[in-house]
Amino acid sequence: MNHNVQTLPQLLHVGIIVPLYNEAVGVQEFHKRLCAVLDRLPYQFNIWYVDDGSEDQTGAIVTNISAHDSRVTLLQLSRNFGHQIALTAGLDHADGDVVITMDGDGQHPPELIPQLLELYEQGYEIVFTQRIEAAGASLFKRLTSKGFYWLINRLSETEVLFDSADFRLMSRDVVLGLRQIREYHRFIRGLVIWMGYRRALVRFEPDQRIAGTTKYSVRKMLNLASNAVFSFSTLPLKLAILLGFVLVLLAVAEGVYTLYFFISGQRSLLVPGWASLMFALLGIGGVQLIMLGVIGQYIGLIFQEVKHRPLYLLRGQASARQQIEAEEALHERTA
DSSP states (O other), X not given: OOTTOOOOOOOOEEEEEEEESSOTTTHHHHHHHHHHHHTTSSSEEEEEEEEOSOSSSHHHHHHHHHHHOTTEEEEEESSOOOHXXXXXXXXXXXXXXXXXXXXXXXXXXXXXXXHHHHHHHTTOSEEEEEEOOOTTSOHHHHHHHHHHHHHHHHHOSSOOOTTBOSXXXXXXXXHHHHHTOOOSSOOHHHHHHHHOOOEEEEEEOOOOOSSSOOSOOHHXXXXXXXXXXXXXXXXXXXXXXXXXXXXXXXXXXXXXXXXXXHHTTOGGGSOTTHHHHHHHHHHHXXXXXXXXXXXXXXXXXXXXXXXXXXXXXXXXXXXXXHHHHHHHHHHHHHO
């Protein structure tokens, strides 16, 4: 046996996950830009486009793209489940030694992928990206962004990186770990930090959108903020308990204040019925808030576990090439 024969190192397999929602106008241009980067890299790539219930021709266009590019697979969700669930669907299906998630609107520059992979090869298991907000960003966007990260970092025990993006690289171990977390109301930016692992940071200035406008409405941003707060913190419930104790203390103070007038012989200065009414309102209100906070503490913990709904439902997941081959095979059998 020849022991001098050396086997070639296995080619690194990289999965790219791109959630899409109504991106029919720009998805072809994005794919060309992505391929221009990937084709120069010495790795094996698979691209997973996740159509999050688009109402335009996004799915049909990606199907056409996959017919000409065997690296592409389309996952179509049965309806619009939201950006975080679309990312989860991609993470559940994407294979590879390393997975990169990014948006398909062009604001996450594919040209940054080589730098992410270089940091992975240096031993980092998670490579985050952080947006450098362009000078032209609206005042509303800057204020809401700063307010969101300030709030989540004050309420949560897990510190979330300011202006972090869902453009990140994760090792296979990280992806397998995320697959074990089946929270319905999820905030992946926080989950990835909560998991630990060795991590690095790359800063970037977002590019202009290829086409269209942002799909993150104010309502969706509020939903994301709500999920971030309540997924990583029970502080709102504890604040309810604290407020309850404050009201109880005020009720006690009111009782002492009223008793003083009785002891000092100044009972005539009290407005009839006012003391008892305030005492009842403060005392009963405080006790109710305490009990609601305690009950809510338990309900909040149980609520996340008992529904056991699937995070998403798929309309289809085969690549267009696989679909075409299946149709041809069926045609041959019936001919």
